[in-house]
Amino acid sequence: MDKMRIRGGNPLHGTIQASGSKNAALPVLISSLLSAERSQYSRIPRLNDIETTLKLLSKMGLKVDRQLSENRVSIQANQVSSYEAPYDLVSTMRASVLVLGPLVARFGQAKVSLPGGCAIGARPIGYHLDGLQKLGVQIQLEQGYVVATAKRLKGGRVPMEFPSVGATENLMMAAVLAQGETVLENCAKEPEIVDLARALRSMGAVLEGEGTETIRIQGKDSLSGANHAVMADRIEAGTYLSAAFATGGSITVEGIEPVFLESVLSKFEEAGAIIERGDRKIGLKSKGRPRGTDISTQPYPGFPTDMQAQFMAAMCVADGTSVISENIFENRFMHVSELSRLGADITIKGKSAIVRGKSQLIGAPLMATDLRASASLIVAGLCAEGETIVNRIYHLDRGYEQMELKLQSLGADVERLKD
Numbered sequence: 001m002d003k004m005r006i007r008g009g010n011p012l013h014g015t016i017q018a019s020g021s022k023n024a025a026l027p028v029l030i031s032s033l034l035s036a037e038r039s040q041y042s043r044i045p046r047l048n049d050i051e052t053t054l055k056l057l058s059k060m061g062l063k064v065d066r067q068l069s070e071n072r073v074s075i076q077a078n079q080v081s082s083y084e085a086p087y088d089l090v091s092t093m094r095a096s097v098l099v100l101g102p103l104v105a106r107f108g109q110a111k112v113s114l115p116g117g118c119a120i121g122a123r124p125i126g127y128h129l130d131g132l133q134k135l136g137v138q139i140q141l142e143q144g145y146v147v148a149t150a151k152r153l154k155g156g157r158v159p160m161e162f163p164s165v166g167a168t169e170n171l172m173m174a175a176v177l178a179q180g181e182t183v184l185e186n187c188a189k190e191p192e193i194v195d196l197a198r199a200l201r202s203m204g205a206v207l208e209g210e211g212t213e214t215i216r217i218q219g220k221d222s223l224s225g226a227n228h229a230v231m232a233d234r235i236e237a238g239t240y241l242s243a244a245f246a247t248g249g250s251i252t253v254e255g256i257e258p259v260f261l262e263s264v265l266s267k268f269e270e271a272g273a274i275i276e277r278g279d280r281k282i283g284l285k286s287k288g289r290p291r292g293t294d295i296s297t298q299p300y301p302g303f304p305t306d307m308q309a310q311f312m313a314a315m316c317v318a319d320g321t322s323v324i325s326e327n328i329f330e331n332r333f334m335h336v337s338e339l340s341r342l343g344a345d346i347t348i349k350g351k352s353a354i355v356r357g358k359s360q361l362i363g364a365p366l367m368a369t370d371l372r373a374s375a376s377l378i379v380a381g382l383c384a385e386g387e388t389i390v391n392r393i394y395h396l397d398r399g400y401e402q403m404e405l406k407l408q409s410l411g412a413d414v415e416r417l418k419d
Contacts, residue, residue, distance in 0.1 A: 002397075004390040004404065006381035007413040008363055011286070012249035014410045016240060018256040019045040019401040020071065021233035023306075024192040026095040027169040028199045028230055029053050032062065032075040033102035034177060035203055037225030041073045044230060045401040048394070052093045056085060060099075076225075080107065087113035087144065093398075097125055097146075098166065101174030104137050104148040112146045127160055127167035134158045135171070135178055155180035155219050163188040163299050168215075169196055176205040178219035187215050190300040191231060191260045199228040232256040232280075235306045236400060238264045239375045241284045242307070243407070245273050246314040246383045250285040251410055258282050263303045267295055267311065271318065292320025292357055297328050309335045309376035316344040317383050318357035325352045335373035338366045342384050363388040371399045378403070382412055389417075 020043035030053065032039040044050060046068060054073065058064050061081030065074045083103050090096040090113040103110035115125065129139050129146065136154045140147045155178045160167060168188040173196075175182035187193065189211050197210035203226045206218040237253045238261055244251040245268060258265060258277035265275045268284060271293040276283035292315060297305040305328035315322040316339055326332045333353055336346050341364045345356040363386035368374035374395040381388030393416070396403055407414045 001391065001419050002393050003417040003419060004378060004393050004396070005415045005417055006363070006378065006388045006390070008361075008382050008384040008386065008388060010382070010411050010413055011247045012244040012251050012382070012407070012410040012412060015252040015254060016406050016409060017254050018232035018237050020230040021192060021195070022047055022049055022399045023233075023235070024195040025050060025230045026053055027098050027173070027192070027196050028228060029057070029073065029075065030098045030102060031173050031196065031199055031203070032057070032226065033077050033080070033099060034106055034173060035223040035225050036076075036078040038074055038076040039203070039226035040228075041075070041226065042071060042229045044071050044073045045233070046071070047401055048398045049093050049095065052089060053095065056089050056096055056099070059089075083107055083109050084111040085113060090115050095166070097128065098170050098173070100128060100146065100148060101132065101170040104132065104150050105153050105174040105177040108150055108152075110148045112148075114141070114144050114146060125166070127162060127164040128170045131158045131160060131167055131171040131184075132174060135174055135182065153178035153219070155182035155217070157183045157185065159185040160187065162186070165190050165193065168193055172196060172200065172207070172215065172217065175217040175219060176200055176207065176223065178217075180219055182217045182219065184215040184217070185213065187213055188299060189213070191234065195231040199226050202226045202228050234260040235304065237261060237282060238307045239310045239379070239400070240406065240410075241268065241282065242310040242314045243379045243382050244284050244410070245271070245286055245290055246317055246379050248286045248288065249410070252281055252283040254281045256280060256282055263301055264307050264311070267293055267303065271314070289357070289359070290314055290318040292318045292322040292355070294323040294325075296325040299328070305329055305332065306372050308332065309372045310379050312353065312355060313339065313376040313379035315355045315357060316342070316346070316361060316380055317359070318355070320357055322355040322357070323352055324355060327351065334369040335376045338369075338373070338377055339380055341366060342380050342388070344380070360385055362386060365389045366391065368392045368395045371395050375400065382407070
């Protein structure tokens with residue numbers, strides 16, 4: 001497994017381009033199952049999770065053409081030969097469960113492995129299944145698989161107990177081929193939901209209200225192929241801004257809408273950074289060490305759980321104490337023990353981590369545990385004295401496109417080591 005070697009102490013300076021969003025691209029690519037016509041997608045990042053999704057679709061019989069040099073993908077689902085998402089793929093990428101809605105809506109059947117637990121919590125799919133049942137889907141559990149069947153989905157009112165992003169996406173994709181009107185209530189409001197709605201609309205789907213609590217969908221008998229450019233990755237952008245802030249640097253991330261990251265930008269400002277919001281770009285300038293600042297993760301538009309670890313890394317070198325509260329996933333403080341190996345002073349109390357900032361961290365060997373934890377270790381290593389080795393960076397490759405190259409372009413002394 002590859003490693004990342006970091007020699008810390010260099011403030012980051014310069015400009016980088018935001019990649020396409022992993023969290024938006026995964027459901028968008030899966031939505032190609034809804035049409036027999038060819039769908040065209042651009043701004044698809046080169047990430048392991050993307051390749052896993054394309055492998056799953058290919059295994060189902062879809063025709064997938066990946067143009068890596070142009071970050072484009074074309075997919076045609078006119079001859080689907082399998083309606084199953086097997087355990088070996090779902091276990092490596094939980095987003096695979098998103099094939100459930102499109103398959104049962106278009107073909108009347110789907111067999112998807114239960115995802116099981118993961119490093120940051122169980123994240124059950126009960127919200128997905130409850131919603132599909134309200135649309136007329138029969139659900140059975142057989143030997144670790146969800147088996148879903150339906151003659152034709154029927155629209156209706158679907159209130160959700162929790163604004164789950166995955167459940168909202170699954171139900172949106174199912175409802176666009178249901179008979180009649182579907183009203184989804186207590187929906188997730190994330191920008192990635194809005195991006196999926198744009199992709200579905202390019203296929204001829206009729207829906208409104210994405211980005212609010214209520215989404216109304218008028219089902220259609222069939223859809224055409226999509227033509228869609230995926231939105232920029234707000235979490236990737238926030239990660240590089242955290243790295244610049246922690247190292248006392250100044251960077252600009254282009255191609256990203258500031259409004260999608262506003263809850264994070266306002267916390268950077270509270271911690272002492274100067275933020276410049278432009279037309280599809282964000283600038284950050286440091287004014288010395290960050291100030292200790294509290295955060296509490298919440299569903300969008302609150303502070304995103306996917307930015308908690310990276311912000312914590314910046315607070316490890318802040319002037320003052322911060323309280324980081326995690327309200328979305330259990331077990332999402334697994335990076336704390338590794339940050340402590342760098343000399344960070346962090347105490348966990350229930351759902352909160354108390355971070356007492358220090359003027360200097362010291363490099364050490366570290367072990368990555370999940371995607372965002374990996375990113376936090378990179379951020380911390382960049383501002384630590386001496387050398388830091390981050391092991392198991394395959395987690396990073398799931399969600400960050402060529403991270404070492406982008407960091408090198410900003411002046412970081414980083415190197416990928418092949419094992």
